[in-house]
Amino acid sequence: MPTLIAEASVSIKTFSLAKRVASFNIPVLIQGETGAGKECVAKLIHSVAFGDEQNAPFIGINCAAIPETMLESTLFGYEKGAFTGAVNSVPGKLEMANNGTLLLDEIGDMTLALQAKLLRVLQEHQVERLGSNRAIKLNFRLIACTNKNLEAEVAAGRFREDLFYRISVVPINVPPLRERIGDILPLAESFLEKYAKMVGKNIVLSERAKIALVKHTWPGNVRQLENTIQRGMILNQDGVIHANVLGIPVVEESTPYIESSSESHSPSIIINDVTENLTQHGRYAQYQYIADLMRKFQGNKSKIADFLGITPRALRYRLASMRKHGIEVCS
Numbered sequence: 001m002p003t004l005i006a007e008a009s010v011s012i013k014t015f016s017l018a019k020r021v022a023s024f025n026i027p028v029l030i031q032g033e034t035g036a037g038k039e040c041v042a043k044l045i046h047s048v049a050f051g052d053e054q055n056a057p058f059i060g061i062n063c064a065a066i067p068e069t070m071l072e073s074t075l076f077g078y079e080k081g082a083f084t085g086a087v088n089s090v091p092g093k094l095e096m097a098n099n100g101t102l103l104l105d106e107i108g109d110m111t112l113a114l115q116a117k118l119l120r121v122l123q124e125h126q127v128e129r130l131g132s133n134r135a136i137k138l139n140f141r142l143i144a145c146t147n148k149n150l151e152a153e154v155a156a157g158r159f160r161e162d163l164f165y166r167i168s169v170v171p172i173n174v175p176p177l178r179e180r181i182g183d184i185l186p187l188a189e190s191f192l193e194k195y196a197k198m199v200g201k202n203i204v205l206s207e208r209a210k211i212a213l214v215k216h217t218w219p220g221n222v223r224q225l226e227n228t229i230q231r232g233m234i235l236n237q238d239g240v241i242h243a244n245v246l247g248i249p250v251v252e253e254s255t256p257y258i259e260s261s262s263e264s265h266s267p268s269i270i271i272n273d274v275t276e277n278l279t280q281h282g283r284y285a286q287y288q289y290i291a292d293l294m295r296k297f298q299g300n301k302s303k304i305a306d307f308l309g310i311t312p313r314a315l316r317y318r319l320a321s322m323r324k325h326g327i328e329v330c331s
Contacts, residue, residue: 008182022048032174035223057100082131
């Protein structure tokens, strides 16, 4: 079973629901922002569902990363000679997932035409490879992920309503990292352990670095946090990661912090204050941070996406949302 960090109450509830769902072979829709950990939840469901069945396949495919012309053949497979370049018969991901789990990541980016074909396969529990009339029986657990609001996509006519109800028997929402403050430091510690061999020694976070991590709004979610920790480990000073090498806003000098046993100035008290502040201002702070990056990188979206640890597509969604909320975006 994958090791998952769940200290925040919302994370505990999410993972608890995922484990309950795993007891039933029903389609699951996992929704959440890019980098929030949707695939980790999918792997948890798979691990709990199949237990010691080590041969049960977990087949994942990112619907947004494969061109439309290739996605159909990747999903359904094809026979030799089905089209130019098909020199061999190749099984599709649907077929490969038999007796295991099929993860359709970013299903909200699938075209309507392909959605219709997928719906038919899910209804009939069988698939025909391209260029073949032979039906192949299917038996897999379906998990779909998306960073989009599929109900809004259905209303806009970009996603089939019948497919939406087919895949969302039990929807699971993965909260963004800014709503899971209690997970930030445990996740950071897990990444320190994960990449310890990379630097050949144990690395620790300074107290100011810890506070900076907790105060940050993490528009790139867990993926950005992992990238930030890797950066800090590379730039460590005598085995310590200081706040100024993390590449995120540093704690202001005015922040009341004293290295003593005084309870009134302990990091936990500061972190509690930060949590309350983030709950009230989190989303606006995230938007403002991205706006600052747009100015810093002179509108270079590729560099900004790399810096945040998110895809250019996810950055475009955020920029569109910022404009919708009246936040000026320099391009």
